[in-house]
Amino acid sequence: TISNGAFASYKGLTSVRIPDAVNVLGADAFYNCTGLETVDIGSGVTSLSPSAFFRCSALSSITSTSMKYEATSDNRCLVDYEGRLLNFAWKGASASYDIPSSTASFTVKHIAPEVFNSCEGITAFTIPETVEGIGQLAFYSPDIEIVYCKCKVPPTLNWSDNVTESSIGGWIVGNSHLPFRCPVYVPSASLELYQADSKWAKLNISGYDF
Numbered sequence: 138t139i140s141n142g143a144f145a146s147y148k149g150l151t152s153v154r155i156p157d158a159v160n161v162l163g164a165d166a167f168y169n170c171t172g173l174e175t176v177d178i179g180s181g182v183t184s185l186s187p188s189a190f191f192r193c194s195a196l197s198s199i200t201s202t203s204m205k206y207e208a209t210s211d212n213r214c215l216v217d218y219e220g221r222l223l224n225f226a227w228k229g230a231s232a233s234y235d236i237p238s239s240t241a242s243f244t245v246k247h248i249a250p251e252v253f254n255s256c257e258g259i260t261a262f263t264i265p266e267t268v269e270g271i272g273q274l275a276f277y278s279p280d281i282e283i284v285y286c287k288c289k290v291p292p293t294l295n296w297s298d299n300v301t302e303s304s305i306g307g308w309i310v311g312n313s314h315l316p317f318r319c320p321v322y323v324p325s326a327s328l329e330l331y332q333a334d335s336k337w338a339k340l341n342i343s344g345y346d347f
Contacts (some may be wrong), residue, residue: 138164139281141186148172155179157202162189171195174228178203178215185215187223187249194255197228207240220246220267227256232239238265250295255279263290268292284321286346294336 141163144150150173155162157179164186167173173193178185178201185206189259190196198212205218207279215224222236222245238245245265250272253262260280264271273296276284286292323331325344331337 139163141165142168145169151175153177155182157181160184162186164188165191168192174198175200176226177201178206180204182206185217185222185223187252190224191251192255193226194257195228196226197230199224200227207243209237209240211237214245216240216243216245218243220244222248222252225252225256227253227259230256230259230261233261233263234264236261236265236268238267246270248272251277252276253278256281259284264292268297281319284319285345285347286321286323289324289327291323291331291334291337294334296336299342 138159139159142165145165145168147170149210150170150344152175153173154177154342158181160181160183161181162225168188168190169192170293171194174195175198175251176190176196180202182203183205199208200212201208201215201216203247207216209216213226213230216222220243225254232347244267246267247270248268251274253276254274256278257280259278260282262276263285264287266289270293317342321340321342325346331342
């Protein structure tokens with residue numbers, strides 16, 4: 138086990154290989170390791186906290202040999218066996234990033250909280266139609282300008298019903314300057330479904346023909 142916060146804010150790390158003997162990666166295990174560039178998850182890992190590599194701002198590659206966690210083909214997203222996208226290695230990624238819909242074995246169904254938070258330089262994200270749920274602060278990023286959501290059925294937005302309009306961007310999608318007005322494009326044929334959803338209706342949504 139690598140315990141909670143074990144290497145948090147350790148600046149000397151540039152590459153990490155999690156040994157096959159390790160089965161648990163705790164919360165914030167490598168939090169804020171700003172020099173960390175590559176991560177390889179060993180085959181023994183069966184439990185990994187979504188925040189294990191949070192705020193690793195130099196991270197550009199994630200790979201895994203674990204049967205419960207797989208990387209997408211671009212080695213940027215880590216997805217677990219339940220279809221939760223847990224981590225994003227954003228350094229050097231395209232300014233307009235299409236989130237993969239699957240790994241070799243797992244379909245991306247849920248985007249964990251804060252996964253795409255603080256991804257500097259990325260101005261647009263495309264959410265694949267396989268996604269069923271999105272966590273709070275998932276797309277709260279300083280440079281984000283637009284989000285495309287290809288989902289025909291509105292994904293569940295996992296924030297409370299009492300969030301005010303002024304704070305919606307911080308909970309789901311936006312940037313530090315225009316959190317509420319960041320445009321989100323959804324399938325034109327599904328626009329009415331999104332408008333009928335009490336949470337999606339609070340966002341700046343418009344129809345788009347993908």
